[in-house]
Amino acid sequence: MGCASEIAQEALRGNFRCACGDLYEVTYPGWSGAGHTRPNPSALRWLWRERRMSGEAADRSGVWRFREMLPILKDERSIVSLGEGNTPLFELPRSADRLGMTLLRAKHQGMNPTGSFKDAGMTAALSVAKERRFAWVACASTGNTSASMAAYAARAGMRSLVLLPEGRIAWGKLAQAMDYGALVLQLKTDFDGCVRVLAGVVERAPVCLLNSVNPYRIEGQKTPALEIAEQMEWEVPDHLIVPGGNLANSSALGKGFLEMKRLGLTARVPRISVIQAEGANPLVRAMRETGGERLEPVEAQTRASAIRIGNPASWRKAVQVIRETGGFVEQVSEAEIAVAKAEIGAEGIGCEPASAVTLAGLKKLRQQGKMTAEESVVLLLTGHTLKDSDYTIQFHRGDLLTEPESAPVAAELGTLCRNTVEMEARVDDVLRELERAGR
Ligand SMILES: Cc1ncc(COP(=O)(O)O)c(C=O)c1O
Numbered sequence: 390m391g392c393a394s395e396i397a398q399e400a401l402r403g404n405f406r407c408a409c410g411d412l413y414e415v416t417y418p419g420w421s422g423a424g425h426t427r428p429n430p431s432a433l434r435w436l437w438r439e440r441r442m443s444g445e446a447a448d449r450s451g452v453w454r455f456r457e458m459l460p461i462l463k464d465e466r467s468i469v470s471l472g473e474g475n476t477p478l479f480e481l482p483r484s485a486d487r488l489g490m491t492l493l494r495a496k497h498q499g500m501n502p503t504g505s506f507k508d509a510g511m512t513a514a515l516s517v518a519k520e521r522r523f524a525w526v527a528c529a530s531t532g533n534t535s536a537s538m539a540a541y542a543a544r545a546g547m548r549s550l551v552l553l554p555e556g557r558i559a560w561g562k563l564a565q566a567m568d569y570g571a572l573v574l575q576l577k578t579d580f581d582g583c584v585r586v587l588a589g590v591v592e593r594a595p596v597c598l599l600n601s602v603n604p605y606r607i608e609g610q611k612t613p614a615l616e617i618a619e620q621m622e623w624e625v626p627d628h629l630i631v632p633g634g635n636l637a638n639s640s641a642l643g644k645g646f647l648e649m650k651r652l653g654l655t656a657r658v659p660r661i662s663v664i665q666a667e668g669a670n671p672l673v674r675a676m677r678e679t680g681g682e683r684l685e686p687v688e689a690q691t692r693a694s695a696i697r698i699g700n701p702a703s704w705r706k707a708v709q710v711i712r713e714t715g716g717f718v719e720q721v722s723e724a725e726i727a728v729a730k731a732e733i734g735a736e737g738i739g740c741e742p743a744s745a746v747t748l749a750g751l752k753k754l755r756q757q758g759k760m761t762a763e764e765s766v767v768l769l770l771t772g773h774t775l776k777d778s779d780y781t782i783q784f785h786r787g788d789l790l791t792e793p794e795s796a797p798v799a800a801e802l803g804t805l806c807r808n809t810v811e812m813e814a815r816v817d818d819v820l821r822e823l824e825r826a827g828r
């Protein structure tokens with residue numbers, strides 16, 4: 390990504406970085422030109438749909454049924470799958486109404502085996518690690534990567550090392566890593582500090598690094614783009630909105646849509662916009678202050694702990710995707726995130742706080758006149774609501790936001806907050822509450 394040098398797969402170093410310090414991206418030489426090695430779009434669409442009926446786990450996986458788009462394994466027997474992908478594309482009619490939009494949908498990547506979008510990338514990178522006969526895999530994580538990696542490592546009979554920022558991840562995610570048998574180390578630092586320590590560890594120990602600097606993660610993580618296109622009969626939405634943390638997901642989805650267009654699977658690409666929390670906004674700053682030429686790390690602060698990342702590894706890839714697709718970047722406040730999360734919950738869908746920045750960001754883009762009522766929009770929801778129940782309960786109890794934070798959204802809070810009611814175990818009392826709630 391930094392100096393445009395190309396290497397063969399075997400020459401990739403353990404830190405997945407080029408001598409210039411930047412990241413690699415997987416490219417497939419057979420796809421250029423019109424030669425016989427170039428996949429045939431109609432045949433592929435048919436094959437991918439047929440595979441969903443197959444009895445083979447690899448065929449049913451929402452990642453590996455598209456394996457012609459990620460030919461990264463030498464032997465398909467290396468595949469480690471938990472039945473990832475094939476996630477729902479939900480309509481959000483109430484939010485669409487409020488925003489005066491015709492069609493708003495949510496691709497819910499939280500409906501994956503470990504409850505987050507990370508599974509799509511993890512099955513790819515972990516299968517490569519297994520094929521290369523690594524005994525150990527490792528990651529630094531804001532929570533979801535560790536839960537996903539630990540699960541896939543356990544399935545493969547491999548060991549996993551997890552570095553977490555102490556006290557700053559949601560309990561649900563920590564519980565998952567523990568349950569899947571990872572060696573979990575909570576370091577007295579933030580996510581960016583964990584990344585730095587892990588870089589030193591992979592230099593000296595034979596562990597395979599599974600953070601998203603590992604380009605095979607991106608190959609798996611691009612497959613939701615294929616699913617969205619398939620779910621829309623090979624049309625694409627006008628606009629896809631993605632949360633931004635380490636910026637791998639936006640990069641991966643961009644790669645997926647751009648490759649589909651290049652191969653003739655789709656006629657165009659959606660705008661891809663990235664939304665960050667105000668307190669963890671290095672990309673927003675980079676775009677506003679330098680047009681995406683340079684990125685200054687920030688000290689990240691947000692209750693959406695999954696995107697509390699100040700020095701995103703994949704920022705160059707994300708900038709390229711935003712430029713190539715004509716997308717926007719925007720930032721949203723803590724209160725805007727909390728309200729948007731409750732609104733998604735009220736649609737019967739739910740998501741974790743970091744995912745809700747998409748709806749909060751969409752509202753801003755609409756206000757700024759950056760999209761019309763007729764544009765079809767897909768929000769990419771990244772994590773399941775059960776990942777961070779503490780956040781949700783605090784929100785509904787009114788304990789989440791400070792007074793200055795809640796003031797601008799007081800009206801929304803009034804209709805969305807649903808605290809529990811404690812009462813005597815009497816029929817009359819329950820009936821009284823029922824009546825009050827129905828008024
Ligand atoms: C739930 C959730 N949403 C969004 C993100 C951000 O994705 P990315 O780091 O690829 O930008 C993460 C992880 O970092 C996450 O766990």
Ligand SMILES: [Zn+2]
Nearest residue numbers: 391392407409
């Ligand atoms: Zn380089």
